Amino acid sequence: MALCYSQLIPAMTELQTDWVECVPNVSEGRDRAVLEAIAAAVRAVDGVRLIDMDPGAATHRTVFTFVGPAAAVLEAAFQLVAAAAERIDMRSHRGAHPRLGAADVVPFVPLGATPMELCVKLARQLGERIGCELEIPVYLYEAAASRPQRRSLSDVRAGEYEGLADKLRDPEWAPDFGPARFDPRRGATVVGARPLLIAYNVNLNTRERKPAHDIALAVRESGRLRRDAAGQIVRDPDGKAQRLPGRLEEVRGVGWTIPEYGRAQVSLNLTDYRTSGLHDAFEAIAEEAAERGLRATGSEIVGLVPLEALLEAGRYYLRRQGRSAAVPDAELIHIAVLSLGLNEIGAFEPRERVIEYKIAPPAALADGSVAAFLDALSSAAPTPGGGCVAALGAAMSAALTAMGAGLAFAKSEPTQEAPELEALGRRAQALKTRLLELVDQDALAFDAVLAARRRPKRSDADRAAREQAIADAGREATRVPLAVLEATAELLELIGPAAQAVPASAASDIGVALLFASAAAEGAALNVSINLPGLADADERRRFHKRMEQALDAARGRAGALRAELDRRLG
Numbered sequence: 001m002a003l004c005y006s007q008l009i010p011a012m013t014e015l016q017t018d019w020v021e022c023v024p025n026v027s028e029g030r031d032r033a034v035l036e037a038i039a040a041a042v043r044a045v046d047g048v049r050l051i052d053m054d055p056g057a058a059t060h061r062t063v064f065t066f067v068g069p070a071a072a073v074l075e076a077a078f079q080l081v082a083a084a085a086e087r088i089d090m091r092s093h094r095g096a097h098p099r100l101g102a103a104d105v106v107p108f109v110p111l112g113a114t115p116m117e118l119c120v121k122l123a124r125q126l127g128e129r130i131g132c133e134l135e136i137p138v139y140l141y142e143a144a145a146s147r148p149q150r151r152s153l154s155d156v157r158a159g160e161y162e163g164l165a166d167k168l169r170d171p172e173w174a175p176d177f178g179p180a181r182f183d184p185r186r187g188a189t190v191v192g193a194r195p196l197l198i199a200y201n202v203n204l205n206t207r208e209r210k211p212a213h214d215i216a217l218a219v220r221e222s223g224r225l226r227r228d229a230a231g232q233i234v235r236d237p238d239g240k241a242q243r244l245p246g247r248l249e250e251v252r253g254v255g256w257t258i259p260e261y262g263r264a265q266v267s268l269n270l271t272d273y274r275t276s277g278l279h280d281a282f283e284a285i286a287e288e289a290a291e292r293g294l295r296a297t298g299s300e301i302v303g304l305v306p307l308e309a310l311l312e313a314g315r316y317y318l319r320r321q322g323r324s325a326a327v328p329d330a331e332l333i334h335i336a337v338l339s340l341g342l343n344e345i346g347a348f349e350p351r352e353r354v355i356e357y358k359i360a361p362p363a364a365l366a367d368g369s370v371a372a373f374l375d376a377l378s379s380a381a382p383t384p385g386g387g388c389v390a391a392l393g394a395a396m397s398a399a400l401t402a403m404g405a406g407l408a409f410a411k412s413e414p415t416q417e418a419p420e421l422e423a424l425g426r427r428a429q430a431l432k433t434r435l436l437e438l439v440d441q442d443a444l445a446f447d448a449v450l451a452a453r454r455r456p457k458r459s460d461a462d463r464a465a466r467e468q469a470i471a472d473a474g475r476e477a478t479r480v481p482l483a484v485l486e487a488t489a490e491l492l493e494l495i496g497p498a499a500q501a502v503p504a505s506a507a508s509d510i511g512v513a514l515l516f517a518s519a520a521a522e523g524a525a526l527n528v529s530i531n532l533p534g535l536a537d538a539d540e541r542r543r544f545h546k547r548m549e550q551a552l553d554a555a556r557g558r559a560g561a562l563r564a565e566l567d568r569r570l571g
Contacts, residue, residue, distance in 0.1 A: 018069065018070045018114045018115075018118055019067060019068065019069060019070075019111040019112060019114055020067065020068070020069075020070050020073045020108055020109065020110060020111060020114055020118070020119060020122065021065065021066070021067045021073075021108070021109040021110075021111050021196070021355075022064075022065070022066055022067075022073050022076065022077050022106065022107070022108055022109070023063060023064070023065050023107050023109060023303065024063075024064050024077065024080050024081070024084075024103060024105070024106040024107075025061055025062070025063050025064075025099075025104045025105045025106075026038060026061070026062050026064070026080075026084045026088065026102060026103055026104060027060060027061060027084075027088055027090060027093050027095065027099045027101065027102050027103075027104050027187075028055075028060065028061070028062055028084070028087075028088050028093075028102075029055040029056045029057050029058075029059055029060045029061045029062050029095065030055070030057050030060060032055075034087045034088065035053065035055060035062055037083060037087060038062075038064070038080055038083045038084055038087065039053055039064065040083075041076075041079040041080055041082070041083040042064065042066050042076045042079065042080050044079065045068075045072055045075050045076040045079060046072065047068045047069055047071075047072035048066050048067070048068040048072045048073060048075075048076040049066060049067055049068060049359075050064065050065070050066045051065050051066060051067060051304065051355075051358040051359065052064070052065040052303055052304050052352075052353075052358065053065075054302055054303050056097075056258075056302070057260050058095065058096050058257075058258040058259055058260050058261070059095050059096045059097035059258075060093060060094065060095025060096070060097070061095055061097045061099065061104070063199070063302055063303040064080065065303055065304050067111065067359055070114075070118055070122060073108070073122070074122050074125060074126060077106055077108075077122075077126050078126060078129055078130065078133075080103065080106075081103040081106060081126075081130055081134065081136075081189060082134060084102045084103040085102050085103060085134055085136060085186045087102075088102035088103075088186075089102075089185050090102055090161055090184065090185060090186065090187045091184050091185060093161070096256045096257070096258065097256075098154070098157050098160050098254075099157070099160060099161055099187075100139075100156075100157050100160060100161055100164060100187050100188045100189070100190060101136070101161065101164075101186055101187025101188045101189050101190075102185075102186045102187055102189075103136075103186075103189045104157075104187075104189065104190065105141075105153060105157075105189070105190045105191075105192070106123075106126065106189060106190070106191045106192075107123075107142065107191075107192045107193065107194050108122045108123050108126075108192070108193045108194075109193075109194060109195065109196050110193075110195075111359075116143055116193060116195070119143065119144075119193035119194075120143050120144045120193045122193070123140060123143075123144035123191045123192050123193045124140065124144055126191050127140055127144075127176055127177045127178075127189075127191040128177045130177065130178060130189055130191070131175065131176075131177030131178025131179070132177070132178070134178075134186075135178060135179055135183075136178050136183060136186050136187075136188065136189050137168060137175035137177075137178040137179060137180065137181070137183070137188040137189070138175055138176055138177040138178045138188065138189050138190070138191055139156045139175055139176055139188060139189075139190045139191070140176045140177075140190075140191055140192060141153050141156050141190050141191070141192035141194075142192040142193055142194040143192065143193040143194060144191065144192045144193045145192070146176050150176075153190060153192070154252065156190050157190065161187050164182055164187055164188055165182035168180050168181060168182050168188075175188065194271070195271065195272065196273075196306060196355075197269050197270055197271045197272075197273075198269070198270040198273050198278065198301065198305055198306070198309060199267075199268075199269055199301065199302035199303055200267075200268045200269075200270055200278060200281060200299060200300075200301055200302070201265040201266065201267045201268070201299060201300050201301075201302065202265060202266045202268070202281065202282055202285045202286075202296050202298075202299045203261070203263050203264075203265055203296065203297045203298045203299060203300070203341070203344060203345070204263060204264045204265065204266065204289055204294050204295070204296060204297065205263065205294055205295045205297050206263065206264050206294055207257055207262065207263060207264060208257070208264055209255055209256055209257045209264055210255070211255070211264070211289075211292050211294060212255030212256065212257070212264035212265060212266050213254060213255030213256070214255065214292070215255060215266050215285055215288045215289060215292070216253035216254050216255045216266045216267070216268070217246065217253075218246055218247060218288050219246050219247045219248050219251060219253060219266070219268075219281065219284045219285055219288060220246045220248065220251050220252055220253035220268070221245065221246050221248060221249050221250060221251050221252065222243065222245070222246065222252070223243050223244045223245040223246040224243065224244050224246075225241050225242070225243055225244075226241075226242040226243060226244050247284050248276040248280060248281060248284055249272075249275050249276055250270065250271045250272035250275040250276050251268055251269070251270055251271070251276050251281060252268065252269040252271065253266060253267060253268040253269070254266075254267050255267070261345060263297070265300075266285050268281055270309075273306065273308075273309040273312075274308075277309055277312050277313060277316075278299075278301075278305075278309055278310070278312075278313045278336070278340060279312070279313040279316040279317065279336075279339070279340070282296060282299055282339075282340050296341075297341060297344060298340070298341025298342070298343070298344025298345065299340050299341055299342060299344070300342065300344070300345045300346070301342065301348070301353060304353055304354065304355045304358060305353060305354060305355065306354075306355050306356070307329070307354050307355065307356045307357070310332065310333050310336045310337075310350075310354065311329060311332045311333070311336070313332075313335075313336035313339065313340060314327075314331070314332030314333060314334070314335040314336040314339075315332060317335050317336065317339040318332070318335055324405075324406055324409040324410075324418070324421070324422045324425055325422055325426065326402060326405055326406060326409070326421075326422050326423075326424070326425025326426040326428070326429055327406070327425075327429070328429060328432075329429075329433065330350075333350050333354075337350075363436070363437070363439075363440045364440060364443075365384055365388060365439050365440050365443060366392075366436040366437065366439045366440050373392075377389070382446060382447075382450065383442075383443040383446050383447055384439070384442070384443050385442075385443075385446065386523055386526070386527060387442035387443075387445075387446070387480065387481050387484070387523075387524070387527040388439050388440075388442045388443055389523065390442075390481065390484055390519075390520045390523035390524040390527065391435050391436075391438040391439040391441075391442055391480075391481075391484045391520070391524070392435075392436075392439050393516045393517075393519055393520040393523070394431075394435045394484060394487065394488040394491060394516065394517055394520035394521075394524075395431075395432050395435035395436045395439065396513075396516055397488075397491060397495070397512075397513040397514070397516035397517040397520065398428050398429070398431040398432035398435060398491050398494075398513075399428075399432050400509050400510065400512060400513035400516070401424075401428040401491065401494050401495050401498050401510070401513050402425045402428035402429050402432060403506075403509065404498040404499075404501070404502040404506055404509060404510050404513070405421050405422075405424045405425035405428060405494075405498055405501070406425055407502055407503055407506050408421050408498070408501035408502050408503070409421040409422060409425065411503060412501075417501070420497075421501060424494055424497055424498060424501075427494055428491070428494050428498075431487055431490065431491050431494075434487055435484065435487055435488075438480055438483055438484050438487070441480045441483075442480045442481065442484070442527075445473065445476045445477040445479075445480045446477055448472075448473040448476060448477070449470070449473040449474060449477050451469075451473070452466065452469035452470040452472070452473040453466075453470060455469055470534075471535075471536055471537075474531060474534040474535055475535065475540070477531045477534075478528055478531040478532060478534075478535060478544055479544075481524045481525075481527035481528045481531070482524070482528050482544060482547060482548055482551070484520065484524040484527075485521055485524035485525055485528065485548060485551045485552060485555070486547070486551045488517050488520045488521045488524060488551075488555055489521060489551045489552075489554045489555040489558070491517050492514075492517050492518075492521070492554075492555055492558035492559055492562065493558065495510060495513055495514055495517060495558075495562055496558065496561070496562055496565070498510055498513070499514075499562060499565055499566055499569070500565070504569065507566060507569045510566065511566045514559060514562050514563060514566060517555075517559065518555070518556075518559040521551075521552060521555035521556070521559070522552075525548055525551075525552045528544065528548045529548070532544060532545055532548075
């Protein structure tokens with residue numbers, strides 16, 4: 001038996017800046033009081049945000065999603081497992097979804113630049129603590145697996161809860177942590193580390209499970225067992241069963257019936273949505289369904305979804321329509337929701353279902369109305385100020401540039417200029433989004449400077465902390481307008497091709513884009529300059545100043561050349 005958690009791992013304070021997502025699945029989808037008690041155990045941990053709780057009555061299963069610094073997420077995961085183990089009795093559990101225990105599976109997912117290795121450590125720490133303190137058998141899977149045959153969750157969960165007692169008696173399936181004895185009330189827990197996946201179900205116009213599962217076998221990567229004309233499994237000379245691979249890589253799936261929906265579903269896990277996306281899965285299932293006289297009527301996402309997965313689906317369907325995919329994110333999401341039928345079972349609200357939107361802090365300025373922004377700008381409050389206006393002006397210039405690229409796309413030859421114009425529009429849209437983010441970042445940076453200056457100076461420790469806070473805030477107050485300046489210089493690279501491609505009737509729009517971008521670059525440079533003297537580190541000051549000069553020179557040079565071109569076009 002391994003040492004207990006408190007003896008095994010030292011304090012994890014060095015991990016506080018690494019953000020992790022945890023997506024536990026518990027074997028309860030019907031008793032709201034039980035689910036709220038489990039959710040309360042997560043919310044009670046400081047630093048953790050519970051961003052989703054998605055119950056399913058037919059599957060009798062709920063997916064929780066929470067995020068935060070690694071140490072806090074680790075503690076919340078343990079508290080969730082403990083709460084589930086206390087309140088869920090597997091002896092009476094029946095549901096459509098495979099499961100081994102009350103707290104069935106607990107995966108850790110790296111966010112941003114967080115390395116997978118950190119999530120592997122968290123999984124092993126959690127598994128050891130569950131086994132030691134709760135005396136629940138624990139299996140490790142995916143990147144945290146202790147041996148190759150345990151990487152796959154479906155392999156670990158084979159036989160399910162009903163076969164767990166026999167599995168625990170098999171030395172090959174001794175748990176990684178905890179006792180090798182069957183606990184009929186709590187079952188076992190599977191803990192792991194994995195990349196972000198999408199739980200995605202496609203609806204069929206039938207109540208029958210068999211065709212749904214047959215379609216799952218056709219599309220999932222592992223496919224199905226190869227059989228001969230007599231229906232017998234075909235084996236290789238070593239006796240290993242041969243398989244016919246499915247259509248989609250990085251996809252796992254089964255078919256089931258959901259009585260509460262009155263239909264069958266093909267239930268998939270997209271383990272790498274960049275390899276096989278939502279649209280790939282939906283279209284493959286639609287084709288397989290049509291071959292069987294069925295129809296894919298819509299789909300649902302269980303839990304949360306990465307923004308890029310929806311955006312890529314939207315781009316796919318716009319291109320099928322012969323339209324440019326260089327449109328705002330909101331339009332891409334709208335097209336994806338319509339095309340995939342994500343509203344068929346229940347309303348799909350992007351602000352509640354997209355991971356990035358759930359994690360992101362509120363954008364008080366960028367998400368508000370124009371009138372509200374101008375009212376705040378005209379008040380005596382220090383923010384928003386000139387830095388915010390520079391960022392917003394550049395964002396408006398990027399929006400006009402994207403509009404110009406879209407107008408040119410509509411008149412272009414599909415096989416010639418269109419791909420370049422779409423790429424141009426997409427870059428402009430991305431810069432628009434980035435610059436809008438910088439509007440709020442500029443206000444927050446200046447507010448942080450004011451807050452740092454207001455810190456107490458009563459003791460040496462107070463004064464040292466205040467000086468450090470002022471230095472950190474000053475660095476951020478310089479970085480943000482520099483980011484605006486550099487993004488605007490990049491934007492001016494796009495305005496040139498847009499100016500050449502737009503119809504004559506839109507040349508004035510690109511002219512306005514140029515003027516706004518030029519003014520934004522000059523304004524952002526002013527905001528960098530005013531903050532530079534506050535940087536105590538001379539080397540850092542020189543680095544910021546050099547970047548500012550380079551970006552401003554580039555912006556001015558591009559703006560001058562573009563003004564001459566636009567004057568020529570406008571006559």
